[in-house]
Amino acid sequence: MKYVVFRSFLKKLDSYREKEQKIIVDAIEKIKNYLETNEAPYGLRIKRLSKKIYEGRINIHLRVVYFREKEVVKFFCLGNHDDIKHCLKTSKQRLK
Numbered sequence: 001m002k003y004v005v006f007r008s009f010l011k012k013l014d015s016y017r018e019k020e021q022k023i024i025v026d027a028i029e030k031i032k033n034y035l036e037t038n039e040a041p042y043g044l045r046i047k048r049l050s051k052k053i054y055e056g057r058i059n060i061h062l063r064v065v066y067f068r069e070k071e072v073v074k075f076f077c078l079g080n081h082d083d084i085k086h087c088l089k090t091s092k093q094r095l096k
Helices: 007-014 018-037 081-090
Strands: 002-005 045-048 053-057 063-069 072-079
Touching: 007 018, 007 072, 018 063, 018 072, 063 081, 072 081
Parallel strands: 002 072
Antiparallel strands: 045 053, 053 063, 063 072
16 A cells, blocks of 8 residues: 655654654554554544545544555545544545
8 A cells, every 4th residue: 555645744743742653653643553554442433525535534633634545545634633634624626
């Protein structure tokens, strides 16, 4: 499987403190493992938002959203609930 991380995602990641960054990176690794093995560890909450878009809840405040098409996964949104809502509205064209 091929993984792509959008520049805007990395920029948002850099805006968090080091402790939060480690939690986010760990969650992304768990999501990748889930996509490869189809086995989710306890606590990883994946929710399908549309046909190809999924949300992973990192914790009560943070979420990561990715787009999956066949063997390509694109991580494109990171943030709280409102950040994700805004990102989904503005990202429709980039995901086509």
